[in-house]
Amino acid sequence: MKTKFTKLEKSWISFDWANSVYATIMMAAIFPVYFTAIVNDINGKGDMWWAFGTFIATFSMAILAPIIGAIADYKGMKKKLLIFFLLLGLGFTLFNAITDNWQLMLVGYILSYIGFLGSNLLYDSFITDITTRDRMDKVSAWGYAMGYFGGSTIPFLFSIGLIMTLDSKTVAVKASLIIAVIWWTIFSIPMLINVKQKFYTKKSPGNLVINTFKNIKKTMLDIWNEKKILYFLLAYFFYIDGVNTVISMATAYGASLGLDTTGMILALLVTQLVAIPFAILFGRLANRFGSLNLILTAIFMYSFICILGFIMGLGIEESFLSIDQALVLFWVLAILVGTSQGGIQALSRSYFGKLIPPERSTEYFGFYDIFGKFAAILGPGLYGIVRITTGRSSFSILAIIFLFIIGGIFILINKKNDKLTDK
Numbered sequence: 001m002k003t004k005f006t007k008l009e010k011s012w013i014s015f016d017w018a019n020s021v022y023a024t025i026m027m028a029a030i031f032p033v034y035f036t037a038i039v040n041d042i043n044g045k046g047d048m049w050w051a052f053g054t055f056i057a058t059f060s061m062a063i064l065a066p067i068i069g070a071i072a073d074y075k076g077m078k079k080k081l082l083i084f085f086l087l088l089g090l091g092f093t094l095f096n097a098i099t100d101n102w103q104l105m106l107v108g109y110i111l112s113y114i115g116f117l118g119s120n121l122l123y124d125s126f127i128t129d130i131t132t133r134d135r136m137d138k139v140s141a142w143g144y145a146m147g148y149f150g151g152s153t154i155p156f157l158f159s160i161g162l163i164m165t166l167d168s169k170t171v172a173v174k175a176s177l178i179i180a181v182i183w184w185t186i187f188s189i190p191m192l193i194n195v196k197q198k199f200y201t202k203k204s205p206g207n208l209v210i211n212t213f214k215n216i217k218k219t220m221l222d223i224w225n226e227k228k229i230l231y232f233l234l235a236y237f238f239y240i241d242g243v244n245t246v247i248s249m250a251t252a253y254g255a256s257l258g259l260d261t262t263g264m265i266l267a268l269l270v271t272q273l274v275a276i277p278f279a280i281l282f283g284r285l286a287n288r289f290g291s292l293n294l295i296l297t298a299i300f301m302y303s304f305i306c307i308l309g310f311i312m313g314l315g316i317e318e319s320f321l322s323i324d325q326a327l328v329l330f331w332v333l334a335i336l337v338g339t340s341q342g343g344i345q346a347l348s349r350s351y352f353g354k355l356i357p358p359e360r361s362t363e364y365f366g367f368y369d370i371f372g373k374f375a376a377i378l379g380p381g382l383y384g385i386v387r388i389t390t391g392r393s394s395f396s397i398l399a400i401i402f403l404f405i406i407g408g409i410f411i412l413i414n415k416k417n418d419k420l421t422d423k
Contacts, residue, residue: 008130009139011190015123016143017150018187019089022116024156025180026093026109030163034173035109039102053106057113062373065121069366070215072122075200078129078362079192082122086188089115090181097177100170117369123191124349125365128358129198137291140350141283144342148275155183156269199358219363229355229364231414236348237371238378239299239407242400243344245379246305246337253309253397254330257316263327267334274338282343283350291351292415298344299408305336306401313394379403 005013025031036046072078092112096105131139159176166172201215223229254264286294312329315321321329356364379400387396 005139005142006131007194009135011194012123012126012130013139013143013146014187015191016147018184018191019116019120019123020147020150021155021180021183022089022093022112025159025176026096026112026116029156030159030173030176031096031109034169035102035105038105042102049102049106050109053110054113057110057117058373061114061117061121062370064118065366065369065373066216066219066363067213067366068118068121069125069363069369070213070219072125072362073201073215073360075202076197078122078125078197078200079195082119082126083192085115085118085122086192087115088112089119090185091115093177093184094181097174097181121365121369122362124353124368125362126191126195126197127350127353128356128361130195133354134287136350136353137286137347138283140353141279141286141343141346144346145276145279148272148279148342150183150187153269153272155179199361201359215360215363219360219367223364223367226355228414229352231410232352232355233368233371235407235410235414236352236368237407238403238410239295239302239344240348240372241379242302242306242403242407243341245383245400245403246302246309247341250334250337253313253393257313257326257393258323259327259330260323264330267331270331271334271338271341274335275342278339279342279346282347286347286350291347291354292411295344295347295351296408296411298340298347299404299411301336301340302344303401303404303408305333306398306404308336309333310394310398313392313397317392317394 032050036050039046039049068081072081089112092108092115096108096112099105099108127136127140155176159172159179162172162175163169166175223233250264250268282294282298308329312321312326312333315329316323316326352365352368353361382399382403383396386399387393390396
């Protein structure tokens with residue numbers, strides 16, 4: 001197997017390096033704090049409106065993903081749709097850098113997030129066009145690794161520097177959004193210039209809309225009949241929900257236990273840094289031990305993280321751990337998450353890419369996207385229900401382990417029935 005990346009592979013990886021800046025600055029760390037603070041000063045409902053906007057964007061894409069995928073698989077359509085969603089994301093991120101009206105910022109966030117999600121869907125599906133099946137694990141892993149290092153670290157640190165040094169926090173945030181747009185644009189260029197749609201389906205004569213929905217129906221039936229794809233998607237639904245819940249609830253869980261916010265944010269930055277080498281390592285080991293075995297390893301690690309998180313919470317609740325001791329344990333958890341987060345995401349993408357017909361990759365990735373988006377509902381809901389029922393945050397984090405157990409069971413079923421050699 002070739003060791004050096006081809007021009008196409010490098011160009012595809014650069015898009016992960018490019019778009020991760022949006023996830024960090026616009027979605028997670030900078031703009032959400034700014035937006036919620038502005039709205040809270042007006043009506044005290046900043047978190048509610050942010051959650052509402054996030055729901056609209058993710059739900060819209062979950063519904064539209066198969067339709068976008070079916071259209072994108074026609075000859076010449078994948079790149080055109082990628083450019084459309086990229087421009088949508090870039091345009092409305094820039095829009096939010098020049099408006100001060102919170103309602104317009106909310107609209108800008110929703111549309112920019114749809115652009116980000118749509119471009120990511122199409123980007124993921126291009127993996128079948130830019131590399132061979134035996135190199136997908138490595139290429140996908142390097143994509144995630146460069147995403148963590150590039151967009152998730154370098155511009156984020158620069159933005160933090162602006163916020164700490166500039167007197168006007170508003171100017172600092174707006175400058176951060178402009179940095180995100182410039183970074184996302186520049187490093188998307190190799191993908192736009194070099195990557196082409198290699199596999200496609202031919203347009204059937206007749207109404208495009210009718211044919212598109214016929215293709216969606218066919219894909220649904222094919223997934224149902226192809227058990228190795230069905231079992232993997234079911235596994236993915238549960239374990240990726242667990243992964244996303246651990247990520248999204250980490251600081252909220254720590255805050256409920258009284259941990260220092262600054263200490264937790266720094267720990268999550270460490271998670272990103274640790275994820276870089278481990279994502280690459282997972283890609284290399286998958287070639288030797290198989291993608292499913294590495295995904296199972298990551299599932300076991302996340303199960304251990306849930307248990308350790310439970311012990312940390314119980315220690316605070318039962319007073320056998322101090323706040324400082326719990327914060328140290330939180331840092332340990334952050335490092336452990338970093339060892340598996342990038343790997344399980346990267347190998348899930350590449351393994352799925354191996355299973356599907358390349359000429360219909362975007363449509364299949366549309367259903368992959370659906371499972372990922374709707375999975376984001378179950379974990380936080382489970383956390384909340386257990387929290388209300390037991391009155392304890394520690395039992396809530398422990399409950400997440402069931403998502404990993406169910407996901408692991410489906411992976412084992414898939415291993416037993418799957419004749420695909422994924423090494």
